[in-house]
Amino acid sequence: MEELTRTEERVMQILWKLKKAFVKDIIEAMPDDPKPPYNTISSVVRLLEKKNYAGYKAYGKTYEYFPLISKADYRKTFFKKMFTNYFDSSVESLLSFMVKEEKMSDEDIEKLKDLISKNSKK
Template sequence: MNIKELTRAEEQVMQELWKQGKAFVKEIIEQMEDPKPAYNTVSTIIRILETKGFVGHESFGKSHRYFPKVSKDDYKDFAAGKLISGYFDNSAKKMLSFFIQENRLNIKETDELLRLLEKAKKK
């Protein structure tokens, strides 16, 4: 699958679609934070997302109910890979070091990461 990068607005719409599973434009807007975007704006973004292959739809007369064609996990994998390759020389170690040095991880999160690493070592 060839995943493309989403704009900020496209990602906001996809986040709602991933949460809801299937939704009409009106239902997507209802769940978005204030100030809510205009109906036409979200409708246009949805059509762009369809063109990019992220969204499909079911027709109900003149209405369309939209659903994700790309899973959140697949996009998360793509976005994480892009972050690691673009900013951390393809090194998860460098990325993790950055988060630790910038105090982006609290003690509880650090302990949880250590547990995950120990678990991974045992496999």
């Protein structure tokens, strides 16, 4: 699975949310102001189609796009890559980062402890 650019990922986030969309729908769902040009988003969606992230249904010269890969599958693949490359596959390193850098609340830490406790009993 090929990694997405930031712009491609933003478009995929919208496709995952909308489930299916025309280019105009994707542009409308973008928080940007001013909105990006139609041709730019159309090109990005075509790249996603070439990378097998999005499919389409043609209505004459108009295309309705939809995700071919789930958000969960994408997250799983690229989290593994990030975990390996940035945390050396160390859970301790990841959790240390989360606690120190992300300033986790005491409530978040307790939830994490409960999750670990529940999973260790299985």
